[in-house]
Amino acid sequence: MTKPMKTLDLETEFKRLEDLIARSGTFFLAGHLNPDGDTIGSMLAIASVLKRLGKKVRLFSQDPVPENLCFLPHASSIRSTLPSGKFDAAILLECSTPERGGNLEPVLKRAGTVVNIDHHKTSEFYGDINIVETHSSSTAEIVYRLLYNMHVNVTRREASCLYTGIVTDTGRFHFPATSPRTLEVASRLLETGFKFSRVNDLIYATKAVEGLRILGRALESLEVMAGGKLAVLTLKTSDFKELGARPEHTENVINFGLMPPGVKAAVMFREEEGRVSVTFRSRGHLDMSLVAKAFGGGGHRNASGCRVKGGLSAVREKVLSVLKRLLKA
Numbered sequence: 076m077t078k079p080m081k082t083l084d085l086e087t088e089f090k091r092l093e094d095l096i097a098r099s100g101t102f103f104l105a106g107h108l109n110p111d112g113d114t115i116g117s118m119l120a121i122a123s124v125l126k127r128l129g130k131k132v133r134l135f136s137q138d139p140v141p142e143n144l145c146f147l148p149h150a151s152s153i154r155s156t157l158p159s160g161k162f163d164a165a166i167l168l169e170c171s172t173p174e175r176g177g178n179l180e181p182v183l184k185r186a187g188t189v190v191n192i193d194h195h196k197t198s199e200f201y202g203d204i205n206i207v208e209t210h211s212s213s214t215a216e217i218v219y220r221l222l223y224n225m226h227v228n229v230t231r232r233e234a235s236c237l238y239t240g241i242v243t244d245t246g247r248f249h250f251p252a253t254s255p256r257t258l259e260v261a262s263r264l265l266e267t268g269f270k271f272s273r274v275n276d277l278i279y280a281t282k283a284v285e286g287l288r289i290l291g292r293a294l295e296s297l298e299v300m301a302g303g304k305l306a307v308l309t310l311k312t313s314d315f316k317e318l319g320a321r322p323e324h325t326e327n328v329i330n331f332g333l334m335p336p337g338v339k340a341a342v343m344f345r346e347e348e349g350r351v352s353v354t355f356r357s358r359g360h361l362d363m364s365l366v367a368k369a370f371g372g373g374g375h376r377n378a379s380g381c382r383v384k385g386g387l388s389a390v391r392e393k394v395l396s397v398l399k400r401l402l403k404a
């Protein structure tokens with residue numbers, strides 16, 4: 076894999092991807108571990124367009140599609156087993172590094188061209204083609220621009236996928252990454268006539284009983300530290316067992332941590348087998364992507380995450396000491 080310079084002009088990269096799509100027949104698409112609305116929505120929209128263009132597409136996600144996103148058209152075509160064949164192109168969405176997608180190496184080394192489409196500033200430009208737009212609200216917004224450049228008319232179903240990516244990554248047009256362009260893209264998607272209110276209901280107003288119970292447990296665990304600036308949520312394996320909840324039920328739970336007045340950063344620890352999944356959120360300039368990166372993860376300034384090997388209390392102690400130091404500075 077060649078490593079183009081970070082300064083490569085984005086429009087040139089878009090054009091190279093358009094050319095690649097025109098001349099390729101088989102595509103492998105993958106997103107990041109613990110996939111979110113942006114990953115799944117972007118993947119399904121590109122896949123649908125590629126299929127309409129007569130291409131063969133294989134969709135992969137190492138972790139399952141979250142329950143609240145299973146309503147998206149063709150979500151069930153996303154498989155968790157790595158294909159054995161050879162692909163003309165492998166397109167990775169939302170992956171700062173190939174490892175963010177899990178163990179993709181066997182497929183990537185056989186792929187003709189590797190494409191990296193992302194909006195994370197931690198992106199390592201590992202692709203042969205890198206479309207990395209850090210000012211974009213979401214990968215879905217970038218994908219819309221790609222389709223627009225290709226003169227593709229987005230269908231209603233594709234629009235619902237891209238809208239899902241945008242609405243989830245912007246926290247319903249709430250986070251600062253929401254730009255006039257984001258709203259313009261959303262407006263064009265709405266023009267296709269898909270039922271956006273139904274999509275909002277399914278994403279935001281539907282939650283499994285187990286999900287509500289684990290949310291309650293997480294809120295009960297809330298601790299406020301560092302002079303009121305840091306909120307900490309902690310979930311143990313036993314909480315999940317007791318309530319019959321699964322990790323994907325905790326999506327968005329972290330955001331409650333930012334609610335108490337004066338809190339600048341929130342962290343959630345979720346105990347797993349032999350390791351701990353850690354999620355960070357912040358307001359303003361406090362950079363959580365650096366904290367996540369220090370522990371082998373990635374993400375954005377205001378939202379990031381990592382998985383750290385070790386037991387819950389040891390990991391908690393290590394991460395909290397870094398956070399407290401950051402909040403003192």
Ligand SMILES: [Mn+2]
Nearest residue numbers: 113213214244
């Ligand atoms: Mn995203």
